[in-house]
Amino acid sequence: MPSLVAVIVGSRSDLEVVQKAADILQKLGVGHELRVISAHRAPDLLDSYVTDAVKRGVKVFICAAGLAAHLPGVVASKTTLPVIGLPMPGQLAGGLDALLSIVQMPKGVPVATVGVGQAENAALLAAQMLGLSDASIARAVEGHRAEARSQVERDPTNEPTPEPART
Numbered sequence: 208m209p210s211l212v213a214v215i216v217g218s219r220s221d222l223e224v225v226q227k228a229a230d231i232l233q234k235l236g237v238g239h240e241l242r243v244i245s246a247h248r249a250p251d252l253l254d255s256y257v258t259d260a261v262k263r264g265v266k267v268f269i270c271a272a273g274l275a276a277h278l279p280g281v282v283a284s285k286t287t288l289p290v291i292g293l294p295m296p297g298q299l300a301g302g303l304d305a306l307l308s309i310v311q312m313p314k315g316v317p318v319a320t321v322g323v324g325q326a327e328n329a330a331l332l333a334a335q336m337l338g339l340s341d342a343s344i345a346r347a348v349e350g351h352r353a354e355a356r357s358q359v360e361r362d363p364t365n366e367p368t369p370e371p372a373r374t
């Protein structure tokens with residue numbers, strides 16, 4: 208299956224959180240690939256990887272990083288394909304450092320940012336973007352949404368309230 212989504216993380220220490228994104232993409236049948244490339248420690252490798260991924264047909268990037276999280280912004284500076292930033296939980300206010308680094312992009316180079324550690328949402332957003340031009344991915348996203356809906360509706364607390372006994 209060709210990769211439509213490239214997931215890049217800034218460090219192996221991010222992999223546990225990001226695994227959920229890969230799981231969701233797998234479940235939805237979206238071809239994807241994963242790389243560990245720090246924008247600060249290996250900028251040249253990041254540059255060549257993004258160029259190559261675009262040539263191979265990747266359509267959306269998910270970039271996860273913590274601390275001074277410049278990875279999504281750097282990738283967004285190299286392509287006009289959509290980039291989804293996933294801030295990693297960190298030591299500063301639970302990941303506020305990464306969230307602000309990612310969401311506060313200067314005008315002209317946007318990064319679509321999901322919540323701190325919200326890997327599932329990053330994957331769903333990527334699939335929704337691809338679903339605009341791929342009916343089977345759109346249907347898979349609908350199915351996932353329907354499952355979530357029925358899980359809430361079937362929650363035991365949502366059983367109909369019994370009528371009070373008449374005296």
Ligand code: AIR
Pocket residue numbers: 216217218219220221245246247248271272273274275276277278295
């Ligand atoms: N990071 C790595 N290079 C640049 C950045 N922003 C981030 C990683 C990880 C954090 O720094 O994304 O969340 C700590 O990385 P490490 O490798 O020291 O565990």
